[in-house]
Amino acid sequence: AHAQSSVTIYGTLDAGIAKISGTTAQITKRDNNKLGFRGVEDLGNGLKALFQLEVRFEPDTGTVEAGSRPLFQGQSRVGLQGGFGTIRLGRGLTAYQEASVAFEPWNGLPTVSPSSTGGSIGPGFQPDLHVAGYTSDPLGPAGNSRNRFSNAVFYNSPLFNGFQVNLTVGAKEANGNAALIGRGTALAPQYPANSVPSAAPYSLSATYNNGRFGALAAYERNAVETDVWAVAASYKPTADLKLMASYQKQDQSHTMAANAETKAWVLGANYTVGAGKVLLGYGQKTPDAMPHTKQASVGYEHSLSPRTYVYADLSNRKSPPVANQTILRSYTFYGVGVHHNF
Amino acid sequence: AHAQSSVTIYGTLDAGIAKISGTTAQITKRDNNKLGFRGVEDLGNGLKALFQLEVRFEPDTGTVEAGSRPLFQGQSRVGLQGGFGTIRLGRGLTAYQEASVAFEPWNGLPTVSPSSTGGSIGPGFQPDLHVAGYTSDPLGPAGNSRNRFSNAVFYNSPLFNGFQVNLTVGAKEANGNAALIGRGTALAPQYPANSVPSAAPYSLSATYNNGRFGALAAYERNAVETDVWAVAASYKPTADLKLMASYQKQDQSHTMAANAETKAWVLGANYTVGAGKVLLGYGQKTPDAMPHTKQASVGYEHSLSPRTYVYADLSNRKSPPVANQTILRSYTFYGVGVHHNF
């Protein structure tokens, strides 16, 4: 009954071959793979209705993302936009997670987590070092992603001289989590299975961007009252070069009796030269009383068109193979592949 | 290989905030959320081929509907249309369920069933009172919906002076049900897991509509030989006002030794005033020897465009919290949200 023009289909396919030192080569991805449906309706008087639904999937096996995530893992949101800003309801990236990717040299790529080998690693810093190991959704179902709120209200202010404020607030709804022991015991976990959040989770970010200079300040507290704050900045000395830096600190003292703080920082650069783009990054993560995780990455993207590029990455990461271990293991990651937007 | 114009993409996003007395506020939905694909091909000589596939999902978490339903929960049907009427095969609403929503003041909205609190409730009457508690698919997989047949043939007659006859017949196929004890015992259930229907399920409805006056008579028998019959009528004294009434009776004597009959009736009105629409309803459900369930609802929809409206609902329901209990519990439901078609 509705015109075809009211929905736009978009997506990303990204597949490649990657190898981690000591393992065999694998077919994998570098970026998230998406199939999305979105639309905007002009309601008049500056008001708009908007929606977005985004399937995420694994290109190498054809399953939904990680074989376990919701059909519309990317997002499922609907709302209104006007002079007051944008307000949406549903599931999506939190205000902090959504704003932070602009300050990460791989622009928020997922960590590749091979199914058959130890060692979750990829060239980017976003899902771990760039957020100090923090997860936005500790009470989500097993296998869920780490940077979204379900059952949430999302607000974005209008842009005002380059400034914007974003707020996400989640409802205190249970969402099928596995038991989380925390400060409890195996018999009496702090958060039993299918728990209601002990406090409403929320996420707040403020951003500034004038084209040459960008900045972020953010604070988020999740459903088990772990919090994280972050500051980040970027600078473009020339149109071709973007430098970026971030610092973040996670506090898990609500669920951990000791070593509850984690600090992390990431430095990065993107340099565009003709059809090529060079990506560089270095970061460290420092949990209390644990060895530092250190990661250095270099990547190259070569555009075949505005929608398609091929890429190669090299990354080294030194980190404990298991949480709370004091020994470090060194992984080296090599990857090549193709990235296509539609 | 086929022209893009042969498929239409359509859908509905509906999300809001609702609260049931005694619980915390939740992000939820009021209407079903859909993403559909459909097409009609003109075969010449008045013959058409048609198909429809409809994904259902939860906007607040991004999962498929109820986290458990088939990918194309809404429907998956293909068939032919001509002078003989329309015949389709697959899965969809039964003839009775599809025709009955025109006589329900909320037009067949689902009951909201919050995951973390007791009390399945919403403003509408359709999935419970309006069908006398009947379910069309008792041998479907756990978590399946209650108003569809899988493995079925769907026939709709042509319209003849406002009259139409609709028939749905299901095959005697097992579809992965959990054991249904019925008149058996836990060790020897009347319908063991993955049972074949004891009789072919079918659904028959006859409708009349002349614009001002509408009427329905329907009969349906499901795979465990529970049957339901219903009569309903609607009347529009003016173009802005629609009054409606229905009476339905379910007989579960094939699977229940006592108290097998349930009778229910619902009265409703829709009143359109400018961009606003007021919805009113009251109904009762009377299982044999059980207390009456009583529900009263009032709602308001305000159109922002032909495709988008905001809404608010208030509903009170008195019903036993568990089947076969004689005490009544009173729930009050409040909800606001946004509804967008594309």
Add this chain to the structure above:
Amino acid sequence: AHAQSSVTIYGTLDAGIAKISGTTAQITKRDNNKLGFRGVEDLGNGLKALFQLEVRFEPDTGTVEAGSRPLFQGQSRVGLQGGFGTIRLGRGLTAYQEASVAFEPWNGLPTVSPSSTGGSIGPGFQPDLHVAGYTSDPLGPAGNSRNRFSNAVFYNSPLFNGFQVNLTVGAKEANGNAALIGRGTALAPQYPANSVPSAAPYSLSATYNNGRFGALAAYERNAVETDVWAVAASYKPTADLKLMASYQKQDQSHTMAANAETKAWVLGANYTVGAGKVLLGYGQKTPDAMPHTKQASVGYEHSLSPRTYVYADLSNRKSPPVANQTILRSYTFYGVGVHHNF
């Protein structure tokens, strides 16, 4: 952000009524049901980027294919095409399986496998006799299909005077298989659950087609080192008649101590007359020291348009009801239905 024209939506709905001797009639399918998304981008200089994502589903229940398969069961591939041929990464039909359907009289239709009755049967020969019972993906998750590689690289050469060479190579990645006992024991299976392939699986096919004459030679070895080779040919004495024959041999000696070889052959014909098409086929499968499976089929398709046809099939199959049984059971299959492409 991208133009709508960069994605094409396509699909197939096929549903019908089928009956196997000794069982009740069922709503089922004859062909695979699909909803696909694909695109090609011209990168200039003869280079193209291409992707394809294909949902498979069951029309009678609305679930994903077999209720268990990946969302993009049909395929999820992305790659580049140029003077060198086509190279893609992801999941899809192997080089052998994709090329072989042109030599099967039902063009590779799936075998219908009713959920509630014994006897997996359909009119076509492809998933069993036409590949000598071979499966391309023995280490896939339970319920997975039998003719695809996940985690693979797919190469197709350019056409050269009607000749083409196709190669698929899979990575040595575990993909969630159930334990496969093979030459091991229940306690120490040859391939435990979630095994890495003992050798990289690959598939190689060479085809020739000059319009009138077609030929195939193929070899494939799967992740448990079962191999299959096949030769096939087709000939069109007139434009309306296509004759085809194939011979294939599977060797399971890597996982079976005895009776490891299976040979099979299929003969077929397609005859087009006006809007009608007659399909005929006969084949045998001969596992070592086991009774022959024999199948004979006749079918008729009647086109209502280039996109829609109705069909009727009749097939008889004599085969052991369970592997390694020496008695034969005879099934007769009757089916009618409608097939619609969009």
